[in-house]
Amino acid sequence: MDFNYDEEQQALREAVRGLVGKAYADFESRRQTVADDPGFSEKVWTQLAEMGILGLPFDEQHGGMGAGAVEVGIVAQELGRVLAPEPFLTSVVLAGGLVAAAGSEEQKGELLGALSSGESVPTFAHAEPGSRWQPAASAVTATSSGDAWTLSGVKEPVPHGARADVLVVSAALPSGGTGLFVVRPDASGLTRVGYATHDGGRAAKVAFDATPATPLGSADDRTEIIARVVDIARVAACSEAVGAMEVALHTTSEYLKSRKQFGVTLNTFQALTFRAADMYVSLEEARSLALWATMVLDDSASGEQAAEAASRASLGVSRAGRHIGQEAIQLHGGIGMTAEYSIGSYTSHLTALDHLLGDGHHHLGLLAAGVAGYDEVDPLP
Structure with missing residues (x-):
């Protein structure tokens, strides 16, 4: 099995690294960007669109590039390296992925075209207060009157929910199951209250009060589609986390080589060097898991295989x-806790990624629940 990127994939990585590396050449640039709403750079978002990154996973007929999971993972990893706040994961992979999987041809052309060109920032409104990363919705309900649909209930947290131009909303259907609906930001009965998250991102509480909505594709049960796209986003989140961990380790190693204590640099102390070596082992294990899960998705895996790969990778990366x-x-000491220094923000973002689509405990539970389904083997004598 070949784990090396081909020439086009290498070129993609270098192009994305060149763009976001210049935009966020130092941590202070990133800190200033997330200090003000919308929490990311509209200029960088447009530049990503001009490079074709925002349309990367979509069909060419809908304004995309027709790329696979490996290419998406490359972009996510490069964004993770600089903690780029642009909502590639939530808007392109998650919300855009749902439109591509469930939308009508007309909706795909309109919504994915606007996303790919950088004109739109869609988001997926799915999480509900008290919910635990399930593909089904219950707190927001859909009601039909003839061909018209309205939504009522609350979604929170919704990534970039206050800035989003399009809301893809999951809602409980009258006949059972979970449907997907498109809600425009100017719809009546829609209330959005945005706030900053601990890692500098943005989220919102979104309330619906008989808010007009349009079914995404059709008003059928979309639970399986939601589960599939969320698994794809989980694997992309693993790649983004690997990028962040790479820089966290590199920053820590450089600090140990330069910071002096008792007249010598910290890397002189063997115990600290061993701890840094353990960090390297964790990074390489996470990298292998993320790449393996990405290749599983790229190999047109079934829904069950994709779900298992996503959970295995998410647990290891968590x-x-x-x-x-x-x-x-810990290895940085007190400076690692300050807002002005980067390492705390990397840790904060890794925590945010861990909780976005299901933390390690959640995936451990999913994997443990399936243990009984494996074949039994006789113990060795």
Whole structure:
């Protein structure tokens, strides 16, 4: 099995790294960008569109590039390296992925075209207060009157929900199951209250009060589609986390080589060097898991295979992210806790990624629930 990127994939990585690396050449640039709404750079968002990044996973007929999971993972990893706040994961992979999977041809042409060109920032309004990363919706309900549909209830947190131009909303259907609906930001009965998250991102509480909505494709049960697209986004989030962990480890290693204590640099102390080596092991394990899960998706895996790969990778990356983030702060000492220094923000973003689509405990539970389904083997004598 070949784990090396081909020439086009290498070129993609270099192009994205050149763009976001210049935009966020130092941590202060990123800190200034997330300080003000909308929490990301509209200029960088447009530049990503001009490079074709925002349309990367979509069909060419809908304004996309027709790329696969490996290319999406490359972009996510490069964005993770600089903690780029642009909503590639939530708007392109998640919301755009749902439109591509469930929308009508007309909706795909309109919504994906606007997203690919950088004119639109869609988001997926799915999480509900008290919910635990399930593909079904219950707190927001859909009601039909003839061909017209309205939504009522609350979604929170909704990534970039206050800025989004298009809301893709999951809602409980009258006949059972979960449907997907498109809501425009100027719809009546729609209330959005935005706020900053701990890692500098943006989220919102979105309330619907008999808000007009249009079914995404058809008003059928979309639970399986939601589960599939969320699994794809989980694997992309793993790649983004790997990019962040790479820089966290590199920053920590450089700090140990330059910071002096008792007249010598910190890397002179063997115990600290061993801890940094353990961080490297965690990083490489996470990288392997993320790449393996990406290749599973790229191999047109079934829904069950994709779900298992996403959970396995998410669990491993969750544990690695927690280990590397905590050790990075510990090895930096007090400076690692300051807002002005980058390492705390990397740890904060790794935590946010961990909780976005299901943390390690959640995926451990999913994997444990399926243990009984494996074939039994006789113990060795």
